[in-house]
Amino acid sequence: MIGVLVLLPLLALAAAAVLAMVSVKRSTLQITADGVEYRNYPQATQTVPLARGGGFEETVAVGNFSGLRPATAVLVLTDGSRPAGTQHERTGRRRRCRRPQRARRRAPRPRLTRH
Numbered sequence: 001m002i003g004v005l006v007l008l009p010l011l012a013l014a015a016a017a018v019l020a021m022v023s024v025k026r027s028t029l030q031i032t033a034d035g036v037e038y039r040n041y042p043q044a045t046q047t048v049p050l051a052r053g054g055g056f057e058e059t060v061a062v063g064n065f066s067g068l069r070p071a072t073a074v075l076v077l078t079d080g081s082r083p084a085g086t087q088h089e090r091t092g093r094r095r096r097c098r099r100p101q102r103a104r105r106r107a108p109r110p111r112l113t114r115h
Helices: 002-026 087-091
Strands: 028-031 036-039 046-048 053-058 073-077
Antiparallel strands (some): 028 036, 036 046
């Protein structure tokens, strides 16, 4: 029983790590005569014309396993924006948030005083 309680979370973490590595390995970036072609797996390939591409900015790795994250960069357009990378940014539709929302701080309750 204890083996299941220990192995099950480890197997889930290993599966998530393998899926993350597959996603990174299948993502591509190429600079061609047409422009900058990039693919964030599993999304389709997108092309940004060279005239709109301003450059790349290095992303900062954060978190507990930041040392395991490969070096990445973000494409910045000439107007300072970034190309829409997620589905809801392209279509305008939002998906349900996967992360739990932070609890909002409540205003302090007034103290009752005796008169």
